[in-house]
Amino acid sequence: MISAFVSAVGALSRLLAIVATLLLIAAMLVVCEMILVRYVFRAATIWQTDFVIFAATASVFLGAPYVLLKNGHVGVDVVELLLKPRPRRVLRIIGALCGLAFCAAMLAASYINFEEAWSAGWKHSSVWAPRLWIPLSALPVGFGMLCLQYVAQILVMLREPLQADPAAEHIAMAHAVAPHALEETAR
Amino acid sequence: MSPVSSGLLLVGGLFALLATGMPIAFALGLAAVGALVLQGGFPIFYVLSETMFAGIANLAYVSIPMFVLMGAAVASSPAGGDLYASLDRWLNRVPGGLVLSNIGACAIFSGMTGSSPATCAAIGKMGIPEMMNRGYPASVATGSIAAGGTLGILIPPSVTLIVYGISTETSIGRLFMAGVLPGIMLTAMFMVWAVFDAKRKGFEFGARAMRYTLAQKLETLPRIGPFLLIIAGTLYVLYGGIATPSEAAGAGALLTLLVVVIAYRLFRFRPIAGIFGSAMRESVMIMMIMAAAELFSFALSSLFVTQTVASAIASLEVNRWVLMAVINLFLLVAGMFLPPVAVIVMSAPLLFPIVTQAGFDPYWFAIVLTINMEVGLITPPVGLNLFVINAIAPQVPTRDILWGSLPYVLVMFLAILILCIFPEIATWLPNQMMGAAT
Amino acid sequence: DTVLKASHQFPGGKGDVRDEMVQIIAREVEAANVGLKIQVFPGSSLYKPNDQWNALARGLLDMSSFPLDYASGKVPQFSATLMPGLVGNLDRAKRLNDSPFMADIKKLISDAGVVVIADAWLSGGFVSKKDCITSPESIKGQVVRAAGPAFEQMLAAAGASISSMPSSEIYTGMQTGVLDAANTSSASLVSYRLFEQGKCLTAPGENALWFMYEPVLMSKRVFEGLTEPQRAAILAAGKKSEAFFDAEIRKGDQKMIDAYKKANVQVVEMSKGDYDAWLAVAKSSAYDKFANDVPGGGELIEKALAVK
Ligand code: NA
Ligand code: NA
Numbered sequence: 036m037i038s039a040f041v042s043a044v045g046a047l048s049r050l051l052a053i054v055a056t057l058l059l060i061a062a063m064l065v066v067c068e069m070i071l072v073r074y075v076f077r078a079a080t081i082w083q084t085d086f087v088i089f090a091a092t093a094s095v096f097l098g099a100p101y102v103l104l105k106n107g108h109v110g111v112d113v114v115e116l117l118l119k120p121r122p123r124r125v126l127r128i129i130g131a132l133c134g135l136a137f138c139a140a141m142l143a144a145s146y147i148n149f150e151e152a153w154s155a156g157w158k159h160s161s162v163w164a165p166r167l168w169i170p171l172s173a174l175p176v177g178f179g180m181l182c183l184q185y186v187a188q189i190l191v192m193l194r195e196p197l198q199a200d201p202a203a204e205h206i207a208m209a210h211a212v213a214p215h216a217l218e219e220t221a222r
Numbered sequence: 223m224s225p226v227s228s229g230l231l232l233v234g235g236l237f238a239l240l241a242t243g244m245p246i247a248f249a250l251g252l253a254a255v256g257a258l259v260l261q262g263g264f265p266i267f268y269v270l271s272e273t274m275f276a277g278i279a280n281l282a283y284v285s286i287p288m289f290v291l292m293g294a295a296v297a298s299s300p301a302g303g304d305l306y307a308s309l310d311r312w313l314n315r316v317p318g319g320l321v322l323s324n325i326g327a328c329a330i331f332s333g334m335t336g337s338s339p340a341t342c343a344a345i346g347k348m349g350i351p352e353m354m355n356r357g358y359p360a361s362v363a364t365g366s367i368a369a370g371g372t373l374g375i376l377i378p379p380s381v382t383l384i385v386y387g388i389s390t391e392t393s394i395g396r397l398f399m400a401g402v403l404p405g406i407m408l409t410a411m412f413m414v415w416a417v418f419d420a421k422r423k424g425f426e427f428g429a430r431a432m433r434y435t436l437a438q439k440l441e442t443l444p445r446i447g448p449f450l451l452i453i454a455g456t457l458y459v460l461y462g463g464i465a466t467p468s469e470a471a472g473a474g475a476l477l478t479l480l481v482v483v484i485a486y487r488l489f490r491f492r493p494i495a496g497i498f499g500s501a502m503r504e505s506v507m508i509m510m511i512m513a514a515a516e517l518f519s520f521a522l523s524s525l526f527v528t529q530t531v532a533s534a535i536a537s538l539e540v541n542r543w544v545l546m547a548v549i550n551l552f553l554l555v556a557g558m559f560l561p562p563v564a565v566i567v568m569s570a571p572l573l574f575p576i577v578t579q580a581g582f583d584p585y586w587f588a589i590v591l592t593i594n595m596e597v598g599l600i601t602p603p604v605g606l607n608l609f610v611i612n613a614i615a616p617q618v619p620t621r622d623i624l625w626g627s628l629p630y631v632l633v634m635f636l637a638i639l640i641l642c643i644f645p646e647i648a649t650w651l652p653n654q655m656m657g658a659a660t
Numbered sequence: 661d662t663v664l665k666a667s668h669q670f671p672g673g674k675g676d677v678r679d680e681m682v683q684i685i686a687r688e689v690e691a692a693n694v695g696l697k698i699q700v701f702p703g704s705s706l707y708k709p710n711d712q713w714n715a716l717a718r719g720l721l722d723m724s725s726f727p728l729d730y731a732s733g734k735v736p737q738f739s740a741t742l743m744p745g746l747v748g749n750l751d752r753a754k755r756l757n758d759s760p761f762m763a764d765i766k767k768l769i770s771d772a773g774v775v776v777i778a779d780a781w782l783s784g785g786f787v788s789k790k791d792c793i794t795s796p797e798s799i800k801g802q803v804v805r806a807a808g809p810a811f812e813q814m815l816a817a818a819g820a821s822i823s824s825m826p827s828s829e830i831y832t833g834m835q836t837g838v839l840d841a842a843n844t845s846s847a848s849l850v851s852y853r854l855f856e857q858g859k860c861l862t863a864p865g866e867n868a869l870w871f872m873y874e875p876v877l878m879s880k881r882v883f884e885g886l887t888e889p890q891r892a893a894i895l896a897a898g899k900k901s902e903a904f905f906d907a908e909i910r911k912g913d914q915k916m917i918d919a920y921k922k923a924n925v926q927v928v929e930m931s932k933g934d935y936d937a938w939l940a941v942a943k944s945s946a947y948d949k950f951a952n953d954v955p956g957g958g959e960l961i962e963k964a965l966a967v968k
Binding site for chain 3: 262265266268269272273276277280281282387391392393394395396461462464465466467468520523524526528529571575656657
């Protein structure tokens, strides 16, 4: 039951990560298109700037749950490394609960914001004037998923035997800091 | 509560949260939300989301994932190894030649990515095993890579200079240009130290026996071609009147991808998807910290801590160089615990007016700040480059890595000192190319 | 003492007119001895420019100054306060403040939970590396960075290429040739030193296209929660800062012209004929879109144009 939940949450986080990656690719292509339109054709660029900004920003919040899944948000691990397995696990669970508290607070805050933008029909003040609820929806989705990801992590921590390996943690962290190099090494 | 005590409480709370090992981004965020709710109750929830979102929704910040993508593309291909091997053929007869190849390869790679950990990883995964195979001590091998990797944020493009540019409303193009000469200077200083250290300890390892003919040396040059093409292309887009710095990043990323895919025939889905995926992960990590740092600095400002500290510093009747020394000390300590982008988002708006008021050039200060942040990348407890080295060379104890990079930290301090005496090293090139600072 | 928070995006303590407006209110209110103090957070050090409107409306921020157009995504009618050609010159801007047009705008502001403490209209112009920008024909083919969506629509309709970028990038943009021209406030035209890059300045003068409403605002909930003497002190301070602004903005235009002339940049103004030609372009582009997209938009434009 728990493992089904954990793997379902993981799959959803991966799905969002794909969306986040596609948004980044789209941002890159549109930036290039914008340069082309302006420099080569000397024509107006109306929607490109807004699109690029919102796509890149949304991708941060949508990609965050997957980065958490991969233990990739950088943290300070000195205290952890000084502790014996049992207190270390307690500390980790406290850390995860604190993370969950923040993500839950932001889920509430970003939902309020999204709901206002949706119901009041807010638009971005620019020529293109995209509806703000579209990019803003990335926050409640991302933070909601982060909450689920944390719950899954805490469940796993409560069940697992006491034998976490600090060196493995370092590798996980480096995966976030510079994932490319390490994937290459793994191959 | 007075601003000073609420500030201390906020920073203390942050440290307590960081100690749990939770992500730095969420620790910054939770400390900020806690303080804001204590100050003004739950209505503050109406602005939290906007503060995070607006903090990173900026055209110039789009260049961060793009410059990270450039690095990911090169790092995922055999290009890093080629670059390294080629430099080795030219430099192997110099004492400590392999260390020089490392530092040189890091410097060149720095021109293709905005991030230091990326530089460290791309060159280190090749350089560290190679050095250790040839008998270099683990500390020398890992220390030089950790330090060489820090050049990634000094030599343009640079994520930290982009964040500084946005936080202080200074020109990013100009900041990049200000980083060029100090970047070359610091690279040279690293190399001088490496040669000196090698001579002192007598690192030869039969390198002189391994001779390469001129033909062997020349045949590796075409393989560096793609790199030079990428750097030249990005520079052309950046300064050739085609796009603003923010946009050049997108063009640079696409160009790099095309060059890497064509030159190394990566025509399959997996490697390309891998490049994008890892770039996404690294940039999400960086940008999430920035968004949370925005929240934290909003809390500091809202509690009037920022203003109180700023006016306290401004009213210090001290020599401007004493002031600069105090600022550097503060940055050094902050850089030990927090990643560069977080330090800049939170401190640049506070320090910028003080520094310019004291008559320091804002572009010069950006470079001093960046070198200071480079130090932070290789100091515990949070050193992004250290994490990377730990992963590439898990068999090397952290103590050896730290011991090996310590001399380079001292070289960086020396570089800051030289920049204080000769600020023109940072300001001359932008002044030449773009006219006097605005 | 009640302590109020005032936030804006302009550099603090460096003589920026908009910063000074807020600082004057803070000083005057404190001097009035009504148990009220205003902390000013300059340079976006508290709220980001675009977030200030919501924070005011929610009562989380007490006072602010920003272009009202920033809130046009939330109250679309506010676009009328950054609409090309609706103001013309600084004297007419003052008459506009007491017109039915601004009464409508202020009603919308108040309905959203915000009150105006001091009016301010910023003047601005064009700078170009190519031909002087006077008539609509003169901008054809130039790559322009415009300030405000309605301006972008009008300039695009006149045949310009619009390039959107942050104002801090204008200098580099013009230097590298990404931009041929820029349209922004007189203050920015000076502070970004665009006279080093431009060949021709179109100064505001009698027939200016670019004006932007940038009032000092307060949260209505906060304002109404103050005592009678406190409110009176704030309004009196607002009047003072308004008068200060009116004098300074004229000096600012002259300072700009002097700076550009000193840098050997040609300085021109639009003629009445140019202005009317631009109005015709605006009517078929920006005004038309505004009237179609925004409830009551057409009437707002009519009311503004009807002011003598
Ligand atoms: Na770099
Ligand atoms: Na550190």
